[in-house]
Amino acid sequence: MNAGGPAARLHIDWTVCDGRGLCAELLPEALTRDDWGYPLAAPGRIRGSGDATNVPLTGAELVPAMDAVKLCPLLALRITRP
Amino acid sequence: MSADTAVEPVERGAAGQSAASRLFAGGANAGHAAHLAAYGTMPRRAPGGSLAQELEASGLTGRGGAGFSAWRKFAAVDLSRRPNRYARRTGAPVLIANGAEGEPLSFKDATLLHNAPHLVIDGLLAAAEALGAGSMFIYAGAARLEPVAAALAERADARSIALLEAPDTFVAGQASAVVNFLETGRALPRDLAGRLAESGFKGRPTLVHNVETWAHVALVARYGADWFRAEGTAEDPGTRLVSVTGNVPSEVVLEVPGGAGLGDVLASAGVGLDAVSAVLVGGYHGCWVRPSGMVLSTGAPSGGAPSGPPSPGAPSAGWVRPGAGVLHVLGVGRCGLEATARMVDYLAGESARQCGPCMFGLPALADVMKRLAAGSGAPDLVREVERLSALVSGRGACHHPDGTVQLIHSALETFADDVRWHLAGQCLAAARADGAAQ
Numbered sequence: 474m475n476a477g478g479p480a481a482r483l484h485i486d487w488t489v490c491d492g493r494g495l496c497a498e499l500l501p502e503a504l505t506r507d508d509w510g511y512p513l514a515a516p517g518r519i520r521g522s523g524d525a526t527n528v529p530l531t532g533a534e535l536v537p538a539m540d541a542v543k544l545c546p547l548l549a550l551r552i553t554r555p
Numbered sequence: 556m557s558a559d560t561a562v563e564p565v566e567r568g569a570a571g572q573s574a575a576s577r578l579f580a581g582g583a584n585a586g587h588a589a590h591l592a593a594y595g596t597m598p599r600r601a602p603g604g605s606l607a608q609e610l611e612a613s614g615l616t617g618r619g620g621a622g623f624s625a626w627r628k629f630a631a632v633d634l635s636r637r638p639n640r641y642a643r644r645t646g647a648p649v650l651i652a653n654g655a656e657g658e659p660l661s662f663k664d665a666t667l668l669h670n671a672p673h674l675v676i677d678g679l680l681a682a683a684e685a686l687g688a689g690s691m692f693i694y695a696g697a698a699r700l701e702p703v704a705a706a707l708a709e710r711a712d713a714r715s716i717a718l719l720e721a722p723d724t725f726v727a728g729q730a731s732a733v734v735n736f737l738e739t740g741r742a743l744p745r746d747l748a749g750r751l752a753e754s755g756f757k758g759r760p761t762l763v764h765n766v767e768t769w770a771h772v773a774l775v776a777r778y779g780a781d782w783f784r785a786e787g788t789a790e791d792p793g794t795r796l797v798s799v800t801g802n803v804p805s806e807v808v809l810e811v812p813g814g815a816g817l818g819d820v821l822a823s824a825g826v827g828l829d830a831v832s833a834v835l836v837g838g839y840h841g842c843w844v845r846p847s848g849m850v851l852s853t854g855a856p857s858g859g860a861p862s863g864p865p866s867p868g869a870p871s872a873g874w875v876r877p878g879a880g881v882l883h884v885l886g887v888g889r890c891g892l893e894a895t896a897r898m899v900d901y902l903a904g905e906s907a908r909q910c911g912p913c914m915f916g917l918p919a920l921a922d923v924m925k926r927l928a929a930g931s932g933a934p935d936l937v938r939e940v941e942r943l944s945a946l947v948s949g950r951g952a953c954h955h956p957d958g959t960v961q962l963i964h965s966a967l968e969t970f971a972d973d974v975r976w977h978l979a980g981q982c983l984a985a986a987r988a989d990g991a992a993q
């Protein structure tokens with residue numbers, strides 16, 4: 474993340490996400506998957522006890538993030554303000 | 556703990572303070588007449604005016620666990636009900652008194668509803684007048700609602716308050732679960748991108764407070780902020796109810812001033828510090844601490860105690876947030892790791908199984924804690940606890956995973972010696988009992 478902070482955040486609604494991992498494929502830089510397949514902020518992206526449910530995105534990731542929002546089969550994702 | 560425990564006499568404040576009970580001044584199971592005799596009638600106030608100011612000046616914080624400023628939530632609802640050209644039309648605010656108390660070690664809310672239901676009702680009515688609220692609810696388990704129903708039947712001014720029967724689960728008391736229950740009949744926490752104060756029940760500004768918080772609101776509305784601050788400390792004004800359980804002569808609810816010494820509170824419950832190994836403060840989502848020199852406070856006491864959460868081995872005092880007011884005593888001779896493992900197992904079972912990291916991560920944590928407690932000494936168990944903790948933290952629709960991680964971390968710190976022995980395949984707790992009955 475550059476010094477200017479994230480361009481936006483990707484909010485994950487855990488109550489509906491089923492962890493098939495499509496989003497992690499579309500956003501390989503921002504997301505990995507945890508032990509059970511659920512999207513996880515890539516290492517180093519969230520410092521300390523940062524908010525793991527709203528993953529910071531760079532400007533370059535905005536377009537693929539919007540794709541992920543559209544393609545998530547369960548509508549679990551949304552873009553929120555930085 | 557049943558509602559019968561609720562008739563336990565409630566003792567006066569600890570720490571040698573003369574706190575005659577504020578919340579139970581009406582006596583046991585107070586009817587409306589006893590209530591009015593003890594507290595007088597509610598003064599009338601201008602709508603939208605001084606209750607907000609008094610609440611702000613009082614410094615009252617939520618008594619349900621999170622300890623947010625009661626005034627801030629009140630003000631947020633006040634703000635979002637006002638016509639605003641940026642906001643959608645929102646409708647009249649909804650007020651909810653939450654007595655679900657899913658925490659198994661807590662019974663102070665049941666005790667309050669049993670003995671002083673009229674204070675909770677008064678708190679709702681005072682806020683409704685100030686906020687122009689449309690609907691009011693009291694949400695609690697079936698047995699707890701009985702005295703409330705009887706209280707409502709006694710007075711004509713509370714007909715607009717409806718009762719809602721909460722299911723008996725740990726997460727049913729989470730604020731978003733309460734609102735979800737109202738809308739859908741399922742008491743499951745829901746994804747909260749926004750705040751309830753702005754958009755809660757059906758998009759209306761919604762104010763959810765613990766029932767004890769509402770009772771304090773009733774007192775602040777009656778007597779004002781200065782009166783409220785006459786008990787407690789500058790950092791943690793007023794009194795609060797605590798449920799004392801575990802290795803105690805009898806389980807009891809006490810009303811104690813903010814900033815009370817943990818040792819004093821335990822003494823009021825008949826527990827001597829030399830019989831105590833550690834105390835779980837705040838409940839299953841709370842922290843294990845050694846009680847000696849420890850102060851219960853929602854904020855850092857200014858009187859010399861080191862700031863921040865207590866660090867183990869600190870020479871004198873530390874402070875610990877009372878959370879939902881649970882004090883669970885672990886007697887000398889009991890193993891804190893084993894007690895924690897059992898709690899984590901329970902918490903894993905209480906995951907509402909909506910959110911993947913919580914649904915899979917908590918059972919995984921419970922499993923590792925069980926192995927650690929059993930002393931099956933794999934040296935990397937602690938590292939695995941840390942890894943799984945990081946994986947579940949902040950990754951749920953509610954704070955259930957975070958609360959569970961907090962419990963585990965405090966156990967690893969407070970029982971650090973035991974962890975070393977367990978990793979080496981031994982448990983010293985029984986030996987430490989030094990012949991005490993176990």
Ligand code: SF4
Nearest residue numbers: 490491493494496545
């Ligand atoms: S695509 Fe949607 S459902 Fe699938 S893992 Fe990502 S957020 Fe979850």
Ligand code: SF4
Nearest residue numbers: 907909910913951953
């Ligand atoms: S975090 Fe756990 S307890 Fe909370 S809503 Fe999700 S699954 Fe339920």
